[in-house]
Amino acid sequence: MKTNKNNYIQKIGLIALCSTILIMPACKKDFLNVDPQAKQPATTFFKSQDDATKAVNSIYGNLRSWENTAFPALAIESIPGDDAEKGSSVNDASFLNNFDNFSAGSTEGQLAGFWTGQYQNINLCNQVIDNIPAISMDASLKARYLSEAKFVRAYSYFRLVRAFGDVPLRLNVPKDASEFNIPRTPKAQVYAAIEKDLDDAAAGLPQSYASADLGRATKGAALALHAKVAMYQAKWDQVLALTNTVMTLGYNLFPNYEQSFRLNNENNVESIFEIQCEIIPSIEGSATSQYSQVQGVRGSVAGWGFNVPTATLAAAYEAGDTRRDATIIFRGETTPQGDIIPATGDNPMYNQKSYVPFSLIITGFNEGAQQNVRVLRFADVLLMNAEAANELGNTSQAQTSLNRVRARARGGVIGVLPDVTTTDKVALRQAIWKERQVELAMESDRYFDVIRQGRGTAVFGAKGWKAGKNEVWPIPSTEIDLSAGTLTQNPGY
């Protein structure tokens, strides 16, 4: 009996053993096939109109990134100018001084950050441009999406070419590793690609959107950016033609200069393109912009106090110019929104264009993360129009456009900021440049504007700027190292 029982158990054991060993391989193939968790495989993406919509959205979302709006952008495009300097506590982030005194070498982290940020935009655009055409979807929407991507791609390449000169030009997503390491494309060809994108964008973008799409790139944005790109190449005919067109699209100067930079006046009649920023607590991780935070009044609730106005800028305004007080927060002042700025602290001045009133600062989020970044304004278009007209000998149009900007700056006060009446081409050019300096101050325009005007040594020479070198920044050393010599360094670095 006992033996039988044991035999029985043994048999069961053997059967169990054999079946286990036999069954396991059979189920193995499926067992090991595990899908990615909480992530959508790329093979299922770019299949529908909805995918196309999300991909285009990502392009706009990424424009808020640190690299696009904070330290890297300010270090490369603003602090080196004579309108702005590092600011903040003397001892904080002193590396930013290297951009103000032109001692920045190729290892400065902000260079790599700026470079990376632009190419990240470009990749997102290239994904859209490469993949959307094959999607079966509304044809007109498809055309518009492609145009939106081309606008942002052009904007990013413009920032790159202005900062570095020749840069690797990627107009498609690399197909495989053989397309990873490409040399720098000459500046002129990069500009040509930018202009091609902007032509396409202007053709495919609407003049305006229904309110649900407010903030997307428009035809006006493509034309205005194109004008600016043309201006950097001194193609004055083109600048004049493009700005003339933009001036027919219904834009106007916002009556109150100071108010035009406040939250409730975002996307106003003067706005041509803004990076759209918001704080929406229910959308985790979307309040990414640190644009206002890094420039906020230090020692208050607003931020870190970097990229502050200089004494040079404060002295550049004519008497009675309302833009001086609208651009600069002075220590000890009370802002129009009623914030009292403490009389003592690290810096005498802060940027008012990125300012978010203290009562609107929300703790738990980047301070002022809801403030849009003004990229292109109608005032800029008017001044480009004035400059182009003057260069082409159309003095009266130049005066008209210039004086339109000055008129708004009077803020209704009579007897200040008289119209510019000179007909002398050189004097008028100087007046337009001067107007750009004060109108667009603290908007990351001044530094490259002066270089474009060929006045680098005259304006920045005292700070260490050297002709033949500082027209462009060095290519980040990490990128040169990774390219194993395919990328070359700019002269002088």
Added chain:
Amino acid sequence: MKRIFTRISVLAGICLLAINVAFAQNITVKGRVTDGGDKSTIPSVSVLVKGTQNGTQTDATGAFSINAPANGTLVFTYLGYVTQEVAVNNRTTLNVVLQSSSQQLDQVVVVGYGTQRKIDVTGSVASVKGEEISKQASVNPISALQGKVAGVNITNSGTPGSSPQITIRGTGTIYGNTGVLYVVDGVWFDDVSFLNPSDIENLSILKDASSQSIYGIRAANGVVLITTKKGKSGDPVISYNGSVGYKKVTNQVEMANATEYATIINELISLNDPAATPLFANPASYGVGTNWYNQGFRNAMQTNHQVSINGGTEKTTYNFSLGYTGEDGIVKTQDYKRYTAKFSNDFQVLKPLKVGYTLSGTAIRTNDVDGGIFRQLYAAGPVVPVYYADGSYGDANDFSLGGGNNFNPQVTLDFFNQKSKNYRFTGNVYAELTFAKHFTFRTSAGGEFAQNEVRGYAPVYQATQGQRNTQSKLDVRRDENRNWILENTLTYKNTFGNHNITVLAGTTAQRRKNYFLNSSALDVPFSSDGDLYLALGTAGKSTVTDGGSLTTSASYFGRVNYSFKDRYLLNATIRRDGASQFYGGGDLWGNFPAVGAGWVISNEEFMKDQKVVSYLKLKGSWGKVGNAGVPVNPTTLTIAQGGNLVAFYNGVGYTGANINSLVPSFLNWERTVGTDLGLEAKFLNNRLSIETGFYNKKTEQAIFEIPILTSIGTASGRLIGNQADFQNRGFEFLASYADQTKSGFSYSISGNIGINNNKVLSVVTGLNPIYAGGAGIANGALATRTIQGGPIGSFFGYQVAGIFQNTAEVAASAQSASAKPGDFRYVDVNGDGAIDGKDRVVLGNPNPKYSYGLNATFGYKQFDLSMDIQGVADVDVYNANIAFRFGNENFSKDFYDNRWRGPGTSTTYPSANVGSTNNAAPNSFYVEDGSYIRLRNVQLGYTLAPSLMSKISLKKVRVFVDAQNAINLFGYKGFTPEIGGTPTNAGIDANVYPLSATYRLGLQVTF
């Protein structure tokens, strides 16, 4: 939850009922079992009537009583001792002396899927008794391994209950899971912080590839096998172990006081801007100010209670235990409480069939501190008082300290409110069937269910101008792990003539699933914990995100052990693993073979007549193991979708998603090939034993991310792939000596040392190095470099040649454009007249070359004393605290005293402007010697005399006092040179948790 407890109690009830089986026949034999070495009595020895299931075990005084046939034989078995058979021969009293098997050849060690006689082992396996772990003050069982095993390097962290970093024979991987595999009673874990050290019977560390290869897929970083306590036949033995003690910060870094701080900050301001007005008009007026470390630290309580019941009949055995550990953090408000319960039962259902289970539950509850608190305590200005006279918080803003240290750490401690709760059930059930005499089939199912909840609440408050919150926020994170493992093994074991053979074949399937849910809500009121629900937040302002991972694996394995005459040994292993990580775009299956051979020279005929050597064995092995610790689905390109890609149109958010990454098209297994040569010898009648070994371990096709051109535009700028080969070569030596004098004084001393050399053999980037180590380094500069020919993660930067004393020196130097007097003068290595990235050199190695331990025990009459000394040598650490500055952070007193403050004041320390780009760049000043030696443990115990015991009807009472980390010797200027970190970021001290010493008083009682 309630239901699970109900089930546990039902099970426990069943087990308790099964205990009361009695047997009546024959004669009653009584006696006592003692240790042949120190003559102490041995509790829990299994006593079995040979050829039957009739057995018992000795009680705490080593006594036993058993009914046995008058002509029968009793078998005495105890792990770590030589099994002894004694014929009864009509005797009613039998006193038995067991010889410790550490001095004998029959010692058994736990190896993968079984046990082996130590004599038969051809690989490198170290065994540590549970008692050696549980007697220490360490809350985490792995922490207690420090200094115990040659070649095993433990880096402890001070966070209560946290797991240490463990490296076995050097760093062999640099990415993904770099931790060892823990196998607890057959179930696989990445971390065993949930284990109560008192529940551990034995730890076995598989150090070489041939012993690891049976765990193929996960073995490359080493394997630690943990066996928990099982029931032993005999009357119930109830034990209580308890201790109470406290932890205290040791080697505290002295910071500049308020006057010194004000002085050096004024200096710093004038260095940056000579025209600026000093921040502090009269530094002396601030006195000594606040010592923030003293304000934040405390002597922290540690309490331990553990009760266990162990016993059984010949057919049923049981082991139950309950444990509690409470440990406060040395930072105020931090605490850790762990409750453990463990149940195990084994049933001999039928003669050939045995079934059993182990089930354990752990609950861990902690009050957490802000991760940045150590940084804050370091950086906070001592001029700021903790509180003003009116009771309000001292505010750094009132002193215009600026953004770098605009905080009062006390506010951070007071308003940071985060609690974590971790519940975990683990267990396994098995059935073991013996058939056809030599075969054993075993099937087991094990698993883990764990849930972790972290709840943080930020109230509305305004403590200082900078530390405030205008909107309350509740964050809840829940994490779940659901893992299972199924295993079947078939073992054939036979002896014929002089041949001993064991063959093992098996299969395994595993599934590991993680799921987490993160949520938050705003404006949640707080009057009690009952309010802290997401539902009470403002509508439309709550967030929910989730994520998870899933991996599966399936494997076959087999092993043959063969020995001839106990002289010639041969082992061969193979494991074939399939892992879901590699599905579709990788080697789905990997094969991991190993072989080993040994020669027990002392068993040869020609050794018979010599008296010097009592045991001598030569062994060698080779094996291959894998590392599946890579990200899941690494070859599947996925879509990025997140808040950062959300677009806003007219103030409304819209989902953004796109492709912003790259994946490799194909990935191979990362594998490690190891060769091991060893010698074991015993002399002087087994009193002196020596083990020595040499190993060469090569990691092939290491998987990790390397930076790619950022112009490709990916979000990470990195691409994963099989990128490099590494090598760890080393030598291990262990010697121990044990003896006792005639007067009853017994002692044992053992020492171990491991020497390891780590080297990168090749990298896919060729001679282009991999830079890392940016975390905690000023300006995000990268402080480590991994390059062909050097060790992984070498510190890399500028070599300091001195300090510029004046402007003339600066002007004449290669740094004329950027430097100022008081700055570091760097060596122009390439002599091109400029200091740039090309002038950086290797500054140090964070991988310790030597790690060693010295363990000693002494016993005399009722006293026992044990002592562990442990250390590492030839290792470097990077002190990132000094230069990580944004403004007016405090300085250490050492820096204050030695800083440059004018021509001729210092040629080694820079000026107060140490945080400038020039000075903060990784350089040799920050690399310090990381060697240390410490008195890891010292414990003095007293066991009450047995004569006293009978009067108070207790079996054993022992009291002890001990200290852990009481003495630490090192030259490093931070809190502790024990830093840790991922392989390419190791050894960088960015405000690590300070080192502390623990002092305890304990009591052990057996009823």
